[in-house]
Amino acid sequence: MSKKILILPGDHIGPEIMAEAVRVLEHVNARFDLDLELEHALVGGAALDAVGTPLPDDTLAKARASDAILLGAVGGPEWDNVERHLRPERGLLGLRSELELFGNLRPALLYPQLAAASSLKPELVAGLDILIVRELTGGIYFGEPRGIRTLENGERQGFNTYVYSESEIRRIGHLAFGLARARGKRVCSVDKANVLDVTVLWREVMTEVAKDYPDVELSHMYVDNAAMQLVRAPKQFDVLVTGNMFGDILSDAAAMLTGSIGMLPSASLDSSGRGMYEPCHGSAPDIAGQGVANPLATILSVAMMLRYTLDKPEAAAAIEAAVSAVLDRGLRTADIRAEAETPVSTSQMGEAVLQAL
Amino acid sequence: MSKKILILPGDHIGPEIMAEAVRVLEHVNARFDLDLELEHALVGGAALDAVGTPLPDDTLAKARASDAILLGAVGGPEWDNVERHLRPERGLLGLRSELELFGNLRPALLYPQLAAASSLKPELVAGLDILIVRELTGGIYFGEPRGIRTLENGERQGFNTYVYSESEIRRIGHLAFGLARARGKRVCSVDKANVLDVTVLWREVMTEVAKDYPDVELSHMYVDNAAMQLVRAPKQFDVLVTGNMFGDILSDAAAMLTGSIGMLPSASLDSSGRGMYEPCHGSAPDIAGQGVANPLATILSVAMMLRYTLDKPEAAAAIEAAVSAVLDRGLRTADIRAEAETPVSTSQMGEAVLQAL
Numbered sequence A, B: 001m002s003k004k005i006l007i008l009p010g011d012h013i014g015p016e017i018m019a020e021a022v023r024v025l026e027h028v029n030a031r032f033d034l035d036l037e038l039e040h041a042l043v044g045g046a047a048l049d050a051v052g053t054p055l056p057d058d059t060l061a062k063a064r065a066s067d068a069i070l071l072g073a074v075g076g077p078e079w080d081n082v083e084r085h086l087r088p089e090r091g092l093l094g095l096r097s098e099l100e101l102f103g104n105l106r107p108a109l110l111y112p113q114l115a116a117a118s119s120l121k122p123e124l125v126a127g128l129d130i131l132i133v134r135e136l137t138g139g140i141y142f143g144e145p146r147g148i149r150t151l152e153n154g155e156r157q158g159f160n161t162y163v164y165s166e167s168e169i170r171r172i173g174h175l176a177f178g179l180a181r182a183r184g185k186r187v188c189s190v191d192k193a194n195v196l197d198v199t200v201l202w203r204e205v206m207t208e209v210a211k212d213y214p215d216v217e218l219s220h221m222y223v224d225n226a227a228m229q230l231v232r233a234p235k236q237f238d239v240l241v242t243g244n245m246f247g248d249i250l251s252d253a254a255a256m257l258t259g260s261i262g263m264l265p266s267a268s269l270d271s272s273g274r275g276m277y278e279p280c281h282g283s284a285p286d287i288a289g290q291g292v293a294n295p296l297a298t299i300l301s302v303a304m305m306l307r308y309t310l311d312k313p314e315a316a317a318a319i320e321a322a323v324s325a326v327l328d329r330g331l332r333t334a335d336i337r338a339e340a341e342t343p344v345s346t347s348q349m350g351e352a353v354l355q356a357l
Ligand SMILES: CC(C)[C@H](C(=O)O)[C@@H](O)C(=O)O
Pocket: A075, A089, A092, A093, A248, B194, B195, B224
C-alpha cells in the first residue's frame, strides 16, 4: 500500500533546502520501491501571505491524511509584528499539537569530518552522540491560562502556565527509555524540581517509568546544571529527556556543540510512529535566496523518516552513507567549511548526495 | 556610621569557603577603616537541621537589619526528600523574595591566567567579559497558582505560573541599562516572544525602557538562540538581561564557558542598592569537609559587596588585585588547576590572598 508524504517547504531557505531533500527522497523512492506519494502544501509565513493563516485547513487536512511530513523551516522578521495567533511559528506549533506529535527526537551528533567546526576543544566532542528527547505538545508552550491582562492598578501583566499531567510525562518517558535501550542505556531526566512543582511530578513519574526498564540507568539533573554540563563535558550524556521549554533550550545548545547545526535532523512522533521531520536549524532569512544554505539536515531528516516512520532502515542507511561520503570528499556548504575551503552551493550539495547514492 | 554585614555560611563547603572570605573581609575592614560589624546566622540545610526551618525568623530579622549579606551556598542530597517548603533552597529563595533582591548580577569573566580551563577554544573566550542580569524575585519561580492537583480522571497534574508585570520588567530593565552604560553599552534582552505571552510583554517593556538610554544599544534574542550563541561566539555579548528561569539556565552556561565557575561571584540587589552576595557555584557536597574547595568566588563576592553596596571601590579593587596576584603566582585549588600542578587547599588559598593584600 502506498504511503503519503506531505512536503511543507515553509519560509526563506525552506524551499531551497527542501528542493534537494525531495530529489533525494524521489531517488530512494524509486530505487528501494517504497511506493511513496508526495504532496505539497503551504505552512508558516508562506501560508500567511498566500491565504491569511499560517496553518490553512487544507494543509492540516493533508497533514492528517499523511503518514509522514517533511518540513523545511518557518518564520522571518517580516512577520515579527503580526498578531501572535497569525505568526509563522503558529503553523508549526499547530501541526505539533493537532497531530499530537509529542515526542521530539533531536540528535546532537558530531560528524568526524567536521570535528574542527565545534567551538569546544576537539577532545571534549570527538565521538559526541547525544539524543535529546523533548516533550513537544505540552508544558508551558500550550498551557492555559495564558495572555496579557490589565491589573486593577492599571499596569499590564503577562502570564503563561507550565503544566504537565502524569500521562503526558509517562508517554515521553517511555519513548526516551525505549530509545535509550537501543543505544547507550542511560537516561538523564532534566527538571527544576528544587523550585518548580510541575517538575517535582515530572521527576516522580520518570522514576516510576524507569522501573519498567531495569536495563536502563536513570539519573536526574537540574536544568541549570544540565546547561553547564553540556558545555563542560557533553560526552557524559546518552539520552536526555525533558519538557518542551527546557528541551528547546538544551537541544539548541547541544546542537551547537557539534558546530554544525546545518547537519542535524529531527523527528516529532505521535504514539503510533507517524511523524514530522525537519532540520534543527531555522529559516535563516539572512542567507535566503542565495542558494548557499546547507541541505544536509533536511536530507538527513528524510533518512530519519525512513527509519522511524516508514521502517526502511536500508534506505535510511543509504542516505546517511551518501552524506558521509560527500563529507569525505571535502564538499562543504558555507556554514560548515573551514576558512580555506571553497564552499559548494545548496544544489551542488544535493547533487553530490544523489551521485553518492 | 557602622554598617552591618550578615554572614550566612550555609551548607557543605559553605562554611569552609566562608571562613576564608571572612578573614579577607576583616582584613579590609581594618585596613580601610570601613567600620563594618559582622554577624552570623544559619540558613538552608544547616538551619533546617538546627531549628527545623531553612529560613529561621532570627535569620530573616538579622537579614532585614543588615546592609549586606554574604552567603556561602545551600543544599545537599541529604535534604532531597524533605517537603518542598522545607528544602534548603527555600531559605535562599525566601531571602531573595522577602528582601526584594530583584536584580541578580552574574558576571562571566575569563581570568587570563585560567584561559586553558575553558572547554571552548581559547580564541573564542580570550578576554570574555559578559554580565548576565537576571530578574530574581518574579517569573515562574514565584508565580501563583502553583502545585500538584488531582484531575477528575484521577491522574495528577503539576502546574506553575510564569508571570511578570510591567513594573517588574521595567525595574530590571533599568538596572541592566544602567550597568551597560558603565561598560560595553549593549544590552541583549532574552525572551521567547514567539511562543510565550509573558515574554511578549517583556520585549515590549524592554523596548520602552531602552528609550531612556539612547547611548545604549538594545537587541532581542530568543532564549534557544541565546543558548546557542553563548556556545558558538560568547564574546558577541556585553550585558544580557532576562527573567528568573532563563537567567538561571543561561548564567550557569555562561559561567561554565570560563571553565572556572569556582572563580565567579554574584550580587543580588534591591532597589536601594542593599544586596546579598554569593559565589555562583553551589554547595558541592562531593568535596565538602576535605578543605579543597575554592574560596575565590566568595572572596570576590566580598569585592562585589564593597563595590555595589558599600561604595568602597578602592577596597574592592585591592581584593581583586590580590586574587589576580595569587593566580599569577600559580596557586590553584583543585577545581582550577591543570593536570600537572599541585593544588593548594582552601585555607592556603585564603592565606595567600591575605598575604597579597
Ligand atoms: C520556532 C519555534 C516556535 C520552535 C520552538 O520553540 O519549539 C523552534 O525553536 C524549535 O525548537 O523547533
